[in-house]
Amino acid sequence: MSTDLTTELLLHRAGTKSYWRGLTYRDSVLSLRVHSRHVAARVRGSEDAVYTIQMSWSGPQLVGDCSCPHGSEGFFCKHCVAVGLVLLDRGLTVPPPDAEDVELRDRLRSLPAEVLRDLLYEQAAGDPAVRARIMQA
Template sequence: MSTTLTTELLLHRAGTKSYWRGLTYRESVLSLRVHSRHVAARVRGGDDAAYVVELSWSGTHLMGACTCPHGSEGFFCKHCVAVGLVLLDRGETVPPPDAEDVELKDALRSLPAEVLRDLLYDRAAGDGPLRTRIIKKSQEN
């Protein structure tokens, strides 16, 4: 299985009812941004509330998260479908899970070395394998 966004995949993930409802919500997508490894959007719901939607891949499995009541229960809702359909309409897609995270690299480049060391220390202090990798790298230099 691949990481290709299609209408068939959206139908499979959402089910018939949510898929067909999602077809009518394409115009309700208020904003949509394709990031390095996910898509973030805001979609207006039937009650005029704006819901936050995120689409991404977990391996070859399309994941959808939405702040609407149905999405908050873990379902791939009509808002997720609408975002997927707008992506397809625009000729865009959900970036693959192994895409280069350009945003993260740019953010890391902009941080001072001391801040990077503090962040890495905080993470590595609780992550044994990462701690071991850092110590091994330091001994290679």
């Protein structure tokens, strides 16, 4: 499974038109943060709209979610391309899906036990696999 971010991958995911439009949006990336398992960014679009982007891996597939109209329809849009290109320009990448989620571990450590039990109960009540794991522990 390859989780290498490349310009070729961005072109493949977005298609020619969105890729070339994304090239012109690199300077529109307002913020970019690499988290433990995903990248979060904000990009200024046309007419001063600001879109939120999240990029991560789903297995070997690079997934880009954007709040723009094209992205909201499930497409890997020009804003996702711009974020990917800025990552590459900065020598960064989208973390692999199996990276340790340090942020989540730290947050869970800081929560009171009762809050953790309530959160886990909510998850287990709606997910038979989680419930089964808890019942077997």
